[in-house]
Amino acid sequence: MAAAIDGVLPGTLQELVKKSKVLVVGAGGIGCEVLKNLVLSGFHDIEIIDLDTIDLSNLNRQFLFHREHVGKSKARVARESALSFNPDAKIIAHHDSVTASQYGVSFFQKFDVILSALDNRAARNHVNRMCLNADVPLIESGTSGYNGQVELIKRGLTQCYECTPKEKQRTFPGCTIRNTPSEPIHCIVWAKHLFNQLFGESVDDEDISPDAADPDAQGPPQQGDADAAAGGDGDGDAKKPTEAEEEDATNGNVVRINTRQWAKDCDYDAGQLFNKFFDEDINYLLKMSHLWTSRKPPVPVSWDTLVPEGTTDVQPEFARQHHKVWTVEECAHVFANALKELAAAFLKQEAEGETLSWDKDDQPAMDFVAACANVRSYIFNIERKSRFEIKSMAGNIIPAIATTNAITAGISVLRAFNVLQAKWEQCKAVYARLRPNARGQFLVPDASLAGPNPKCYVCALDPAITLRIDTKRVHMKELRDDVLIKTLNMLHPDVNMMGTATILLSSEEDETTENDSKLLHELNVVDGTILSCDDFHQNYNLSIIISHFNAERDDPLFEVVADAKQLQPTKEQPKKEIAEEETVKAKEERKRSTNGADDGPSTSKRSRPTEIEDDDDDDCLVIEEDNDEDVMIVATDSLSVESTPKTAIKRKPSEAMEEEEDITEILDSSDEEAAGPTKCKRSKIEPSDLKIDPLMEVINID
């Protein structure tokens, strides 16, 4: 309440703080701290939004929450606690997702400044777009361990959150996961897939069985076995009764259901399941002898050698020792107990048409993954990890401490003071670090304000990208889900063929469902096609130029290239044996410098000084960059969006809106007698109006 006491703050700042309206997005580690700083500084008009509820593991840093609040809404409890610090403040709490449709541009426009304290990239992208649209300054912040970051995003002045490419989630080729794991993470990913196979929602590309079509295997051992296995048949040999029932072994879903069914038919017998996954399947892999010419072959383990007397019902002591690296025998015990619990839970869910979803905080689910990952690691002679370590990797847990959050949130609110006073030049990005740099700084401001990237596919005037995609293998549904939503961060995209009226994809329910299952080329989306993509809620329009290529097996099916140069076949670089530590170090630095981190420092800045850990809270697979050539999604370090030749003139909705408003304005001022109709037209133009030719309206009014 500093602003409530005369003389504490300089006069102008005091007035600005008193009258400003502020939005805090996220009531987590940084959000709690930001909210406290705001109410104590004397901000009166605050809204806070968070969809999350309070978890015990939040309490080491989210200090507005206590034990008795576990399970309650973060936004609401944060509001209550902050009000106790300053009962004069007015705080509105929204227990909701900031991407929900009611928080449109007009909602964002209400605020003088927005402080975002989010933990995931999708929401950050969205808030970035909304603030750009609403032209409201955004102070973006993030932390990861000892590292923190605060930066201003202001339309036209600074780079936006999406001006610099963020590193992709690390993914692994299917055959590494299924056939030739070499790191603990490969086994952890496999174990999570196994969980989903048995109990979860079936997801494409999550086969756990040996993959006989692995090009490394250079031909399957026997044609008969290979046919069965190629389709992802988990059984791997002909003895299994389920195999005969497999009508369509080339369709993963059929097989998955059968694996699940088979486990159910075995009554989830721990020994039978264990032997199938860790003995029979491994023996099948061994038959693919080409795989093991340059690799150490796996060693199958069988249930009877590990658990001669079967398991007991009691949870053994070691199962709770999360920091201990379990022996393979102990893993077998944990596997059996977890399986029992999960099977019971699954059957209950199944009766209601539901499945289980893997959660790192669900004890049997986590036990199951830890045990299975370790047994597989044992088999492949990979270092085993403690349950605690596996949880970090499987759950993508980002370490978080109170102090970094406090520092980061403090800087965030100090920057808000600058923003309110329009001291833009004083809003340079600031990084918090564990160790001081050469100048002795560990809270390090950038040397200058980073300007917008003119080629940004979000904040550029007329954004466009080139999409390299296999139009003969990608369906419309995948274009929507994987490209437009997951990669280009749209929420509810509409897609038109440029220059025609053809609607390929509509965000309206059921309008274009029939296109979902069609391949792009069947819809005439071929090399050279230009798609006009809109997200109405984000007020975002993007042109996508299609560049077709025939993807090899295990190649990514699409890639956002944008830079035309990348379309040229790349010459193989002469391979150098790099051994000097320096080179590698520099490389590491560069890698780190492009790591966009969820829950972590929010943007990838060219000057991010030191030691950012990789992190990402979306699903799985991060940890570190992979050099494998056959990664599913190629890291797009080089994604700098190039403007593309414009072959068609297009009209952005926003332009239309502006023009429309201009016209109404002119009418208002020049034709004052036109009482009734003009007043009507003065009201804000609804989006749907945009479809009407503006000229028509002018005529009507006249």
Added chain:
Amino acid sequence: MGVEVDNKETAVELTEAETELYDRQIRLWGLESQKRLRTAKILISGLNGLGAEVTKNIILSGVNSVTLHDIQVVTEEDFCSQFLAARESLGKNRAKASLERARALNPMVDISADTQPLEEKTAEFFATFDVVLIIGQSNNELLRIDAICQELGVKFFAGDVWGMFGFYFASLQRHSYVEDVVKFKEVEAKPNQKAKFEKYAVPVQREVNYPAYSAWIDFDANAAGYQRQLKKDGPGVILLGVLQKFRTAHKRDPSYKSREADIGLLKAIRAELAPKSALSDNSLEVLFSQISPAVAVVGGVVAQEIIKVVTRMEAPHRNLFIFDPDTCAGYVQVIGG
């Protein structure tokens, strides 16, 4: 027998609760550090906004005990940043007024209040702590306590925030710690593949000597050899000198109640101490009371340093920290030794 088994189980439960509560930080600094924190006894003297921020962070980290020491009462200006004292506690002792909310932050930490004047505290008192943080005291008192702590081997911090400007000084005597040094090794590459490198950390034991608080008193910011550094870092060190001089001369800090007059007094001290310094008039405008976001920054930094000292992980900064609210730069200066 039965009772014994029950007790054992409760003990295990408790440990699980702890590891669950501290999960996200154990993943950063490890189990060993968390165990060290569990035994640490901390004194925080001066429960203004800065004291409250450090208290919060330290309690959340899971130390053994925190003693809140203060003889002052809660005033209106405390509500600019001292969130541990409730509105109703106006006029009550600040340490006592902070107890309830401090305890709610983490029931596993033992928290007590002490209201005896600091001048009466002797070695016997300071010996009961691992780390001592003194806020809002005169240089003379800081010198006295630091000397006692030197003798006892108790780690000593002095820190303050004026408005948005803040500092701390660390007097850690001989301090040993473990630091991870990152190295790279080549990983066995598959045929036809690029050589891969793997990062790995090697823990290295290090030891460093910290000079006493007197090093700061003896420090001459006008010394010719220091001017280049001063130009690079900005006038934070000069400002700290001006503010401490104000405190010594007027037996108080600049007050919002006499804002304009006190800015005048500060300018007079500036003219006397550092006539040609780059210390601007603007930076004298934001030195009143304690402004919450700035206190959060300095309180976060001080608490992190206390955690480093207790866990003996990572090098504590050496040894004078300055927070410049104008740029939001936070930097360290080596003073003495």
